[in-house]
Amino acid sequence: MNLLNALTQIHAPASLVEEAERIMAQVMSQALQLSQQTQQLSCKEQQLHLLELNIQKLAHELARYKRLQFGSKAEAFDAEQRQLFEDDTTQDIAAVETELAAAAPTETTPPSRPRKKRPALPAHLKRTDVIHDLARCTCDQCDGQLVKIGEDFTEQLDVEPARFSVIRHIYPQYACRQCETLSAEPAIPSVIDSWLASPSVLAWIVVSKYLDHLPLYRLESMAERNGVPLPRSTMSEWIGRLGVSLQPLYDRLVxxxxxxxxxxxxxxxVQQLDPGKGKTKRAYLWAYRSNDLAGTAPIVVFDYQTSRSGQHVAAFLADWxxxxxxxxxAGYKSLFREGVAEQACWAHARRKFYDLHKDLNHPVAAEALTRISRLYAIEAEGRELTIEERHRLRQQRSQPELDALLKWLADLTPTPGTGLYRAVEYVRRREAAFSRYAETGDLPIDNNPVENAIRPVALGKKNWLFAGSERAGRRAAVLQTLLGTARLNGVEPMAWLKDVLEKLPIWPNARIDELLPLRPPVS
Known part of the structure; x- marks a missing residue:
């Protein structure tokens, strides 16, 4: 019952009714304020939750960047970069040992170190014998004649830096007095119209620039130290012509x-020079790599494009x-709508959990790493198996482990926006793509082969900084494709390119496969 109505019915004094009205108004006002405060508190709680998620995200990123800069470089550095620090440590140890030996008293014999067994030098290297014979073949004690009973020898690795020489091609000319004609051997054809550089020099320039990542000005300086004028402009012209000549080999590899x-x-x-603006703009080097588990000779192909648009990969793999x-x-998604089967990389998935575990010591991430490592352990066991044997191994062992891992991830309920949520969702969204490798015996588990093929180019960017033009980028893609494929096949790039440049001018197009830097198939 309403209190005011009750007071009115019993004819309560007016002062009492007014006091009741005042008290009721205060209660209603306090109730309204309490409702507003409750709503504000709920809103504050939501904001606080979002702030906590953002703080956790930023803490994760900060820890990751600190680890990349100051911590262990197991994931941040590749093998080539880690070797730089390992080399420094070895050099420091050798230097300290040398300084200690020099500082030791002359009468004190330094403790002998166990002698390391050094590997034999490669048998294919040319041997030059230097005989250190006695100055006299008579005995120092009795002056009798010495008789040779054997010999001892040691081997040292030797090297000759880039040494230039000149090859003179002499074409004798003969005349027939009877019919008054001249005869001579025709000039040997050259892949480019230049007699100044032999195939060896051309191969040296290309390999130095595109495989060893030495800028042309350094090659010019190296030649100058040998008294040979080799201007950058001349080398640039040769490379431009070689790129056109070697294009058919690139097309065949594609x-x-x-x-x-x-x-x-x-x-x-990669960066590309933008002359109109006086600065550089971003371009992309796309890489495509064959599957090693397929049993064919490995191939890597680079495709230079001016953007990261998915239309480039769609054009390159048209009809494939x-x-x-x-x-x-997302640039690859259009291919999957056109019938190409998508496969996901477990190394990428592992990396997300690794960062989370390394930065925040997250127990769920640690469990994910343990489960993923079991998949890789099975792959290591099946590396040398045939496709059929590997398929059976995966069906018996990989598939159950994979199913258990995916079910475990599906049962997790991480908070949206956190690092764990992103790592888990990365796998959940592409579960079929992550499962595809275990259904076969010839699909790889990760994308590391193509990342390893790109790595030398990524390291080289620190030297050559940018491509001078779109055409220069495409030419670099051609040459890096040929040299990169040669390395994958265990073919010595310098020797291969020299041989190709000698043969290419008169080589029939029908036999172009014989010039490709591919190892012969295993019989």
Whole structure:
């Protein structure tokens, strides 16, 4: 019952009714304020939750950047970069040992170190014998004649830096007095119209620039130290002509690559000079790699493009159908709508959990790493098996481990926006793509082969900094494709390119496969 109505019915004094009205108004006002405070508190709690998530995200990123700069470089550095520090440590140890030996008293014999067994020098290297014979063949004690009973020898590795020489091509000319004609051997054909450089010099320039990442000005300086004028402009002209001459080999490698049923793909940014603006702009070097588990000769093909648009990969792989191993970049998605099968990289998934575990010591991330490592351990066991044997191994052991891992991830309920949520969702969204490798015996588990193929180019960018033009970028892609494929096949790039440049001018196009830097198939 309403209190005011009750007071009115019993004819309560007016002062009492007014006091009741005042008290009721205060209660209603306090109730309204309490409701507003409750709403504000709820809003504050939501804001606090969002702030906590943001703080956790920033703490994760900060810990990761600190680890990359100051901590262990197991994931941040590749093998080549880690070796730089390992080399420094070895050099420091040797230097300290030398200084200690020099500082020791002359009468004190330094403790002998166990002698390391050094590997024999390669048998294919040319040997030059230097005989250190006695000055006299008579005995120092009795002056009798010495008789040779054997010999001892040691071997030292020797090297000759780039040494220039001149090859003179002499073409004797003969005349027939009877019919008054001249005869001579025709000039040997050259891949470019220049008699100044032999195939060896051309191969040295290309390998130095595109495989060893030495800028042309350094090659010019190296030649100058040997008294040879070799201007950058001249070398640049030769490279431009060689790029055109070697284009058919690149095109054939692209054709051979597209005959594969499964491929790796990745891309890396490069800088391209933008003369109109006086600065550089971003371009991309796309990389496509054959699948090592397919049993064919490995091939890597680079494709230079001015952007990261998915239309470039769609154009390169036009009419190709197969399984494509890629990261989660949206540029590849159009291919999967056209019938290409998507395969996801477990190394990428592992990296997300690794960062979370390393930065925040997250127990769920540690468990994920343990489960993923079991998948890799099975792959290590099956590395040398045939495709059929590997398929059986995966069905018996990989598939159950994979199913258990995916179910475990599906049961997790991480808070949206956290690092764990992003790591888990990365796998959940592409569960079929992550499972595809275990259904076969010839698909890889990760995208590391193409990342390893890109790595030398990424390291080289620190030397050559940017491409001078789009055409220069495409030419670099051609030459890096040929040299990179040669390295994958265990073919010595310098010797291969020299041989190709000697043969190419008169080589029939029908036999172009014989010039490709591919190892012969295993019989």
């Amino acid at each position: 054709e051979r690559l597209k005959q594969q049923a499964s491929l790796h793909a990745d891309e890396t940014p 159908q197969g399984t494509l191993m890629v990261d989660d970049y």
